[in-house]
Amino acid sequence: MAQLQDNYVENIDDESSYEIIEWNEFCISESDQENSSAESEPQENEIESSDTETDDVVLNLFELQLDETLQYGKVAYQKEYANPFEFRAHIKRKNEMKIKDVVKDNVLPFLPAKSLIQFKAVSKDWDLWISSPFLAHKQSCFCHDVSGFFCQSGISPPTFITLNHSAYGVPSPSLDFLPEPVVIRSSCNGLLLCQGYGVANMYYVCNPVNKEWKSLPQPNYYHQIEPALVLAFEPSELNFSAHFEIVCAFKLIDVPIIYFEIYSSKERSWRCSTTSCIELGNSKVKRGFYINGMAYWETSSAKILAFDLKSEFYGILPLPPAPNGVMAYMHGELSYVHAHKSDGNVCTIDVYGGMDMSPKLSVPLKLENVGILTGKCRVLPCVNEDVVAIFAGGVVYSYHLRDQKLEVISMNLDISERYLPYVNSLVSVAP
Numbered sequence: 001m002a003q004l005q006d007n008y009v010e011n012i013d014d015e016s017s018y019e020i021i022e023w024n025e026f027c028i029s030e031s032d033q034e035n036s037s038a039e040s041e042p043q044e045n046e047i048e049s050s051d052t053e054t055d056d057v058v059l060n061l062f063e064l065q066l067d068e069t070l071q072y073g074k075v076a077y078q079k080e081y082a083n084p085f086e087f088r089a090h091i092k093r094k095n096e097m098k099i100k101d102v103v104k105d106n107v108l109p110f111l112p113a114k115s116l117i118q119f120k121a122v123s124k125d126w127d128l129w130i131s132s133p134f135l136a137h138k139q140s141c142f143c144h145d146v147s148g149f150f151c152q153s154g155i156s157p158p159t160f161i162t163l164n165h166s167a168y169g170v171p172s173p174s175l176d177f178l179p180e181p182v183v184i185r186s187s188c189n190g191l192l193l194c195q196g197y198g199v200a201n202m203y204y205v206c207n208p209v210n211k212e213w214k215s216l217p218q219p220n221y222y223h224q225i226e227p228a229l230v231l232a233f234e235p236s237e238l239n240f241s242a243h244f245e246i247v248c249a250f251k252l253i254d255v256p257i258i259y260f261e262i263y264s265s266k267e268r269s270w271r272c273s274t275t276s277c278i279e280l281g282n283s284k285v286k287r288g289f290y291i292n293g294m295a296y297w298e299t300s301s302a303k304i305l306a307f308d309l310k311s312e313f314y315g316i317l318p319l320p321p322a323p324n325g326v327m328a329y330m331h332g333e334l335s336y337v338h339a340h341k342s343d344g345n346v347c348t349i350d351v352y353g354g355m356d357m358s359p360k361l362s363v364p365l366k367l368e369n370v371g372i373l374t375g376k377c378r379v380l381p382c383v384n385e386d387v388v389a390i391f392a393g394g395v396v397y398s399y400h401l402r403d404q405k406l407e408v409i410s411m412n413l414d415i416s417e418r419y420l421p422y423v424n425s426l427v428s429v430a431p
Contacts, residue, residue: 104129109138112147112424113209114169133428140190140235140242140427146382147424149389150184151416155197158184160422161396161410168424170208177211178204184418186231186246188290190425193231193246205231205244205429212429216246219270221261223250230288230295232309235427242430245309247295249285256281260307260314265430273312280305280316289327289381296327296334320352320359326381328388335360339377339390347377347392349399365399365406367392380419391415
């Protein structure tokens, strides 16, 4: 071993040198084995010769196989990796990092998809990094704010209302990259769940940013004309393949019981849960909402049906006496937001929350851009804790609860039947 250390010292200053070390120098010789055995174990006088011969045969076979595996027992160590105190070329210390490296690693994952696509033109290095699946996965874990709304009425193609024209957007809001015209049923963390208008009523999950999509197998049960579908997708560091689930609350014909059929992208199949709800069997289940492992549906009986996708238990919550509101996630709890017209051009936002859905907040807003309101105020579904979107008089507003700031998002719009919040994400659709 002293000779090995001397060889290392002599060759470490040579930039192009390689150190060739015989494998036998790492092995313990037979004489060393005998000396070590003599020091550690007491000598035994009675040893059968057959055991010694067997040990020799095993040792010879082991050495022969080892020599063949290591190509005659030579191992080369390159000097670049010989010094454990030197950083490799692709690893940069803090004092060696430039501002572009800091931005690439610590800022880009927090930006929306449209901004990232624009930043591909910065350099070839940024283009490769933004196009990699690693950044797409990282960005989906950090970018959760709603960037806009998909709007759709009847069988007309969907449109997209962005909350920031320079930062948010999709290349094809009509979803014409899908094999057939569709209606959007649910949205969750950058993915859309759509249903085709064809005879088969196929389900599709897609991301309109990268135009990736996947068709789902037919469910085992009939989900009715207006299926109560909820798309559940939780971006996380462990969910690199972007697996998702879909749950549909449905009733059989002439059977007043609500069942739950679940699709798993991991299993690539539908299955019906053993849980069923009898209490709300005579109610109509409307569109759903997903947050933190729970699916929620508003029902026609002034109740909220909740379903835990992990335990597959259900619960029933009261619905506030405020029609045409939307469910949202605010201040760490499920909330119900309602907007109604007051005098003149004043629209009041009421926020309910908690297990009893008690009143939490009431904010009157004076809408200057529309003059006197002739229609109703309507809150759009949104999952941002601090932002509420309102549609009134053909204008979409966003109101920041914390800053008490009102902004005009879009004008001269016709009211649509469906508004679904969308997160501008690069997430890929699970295969």
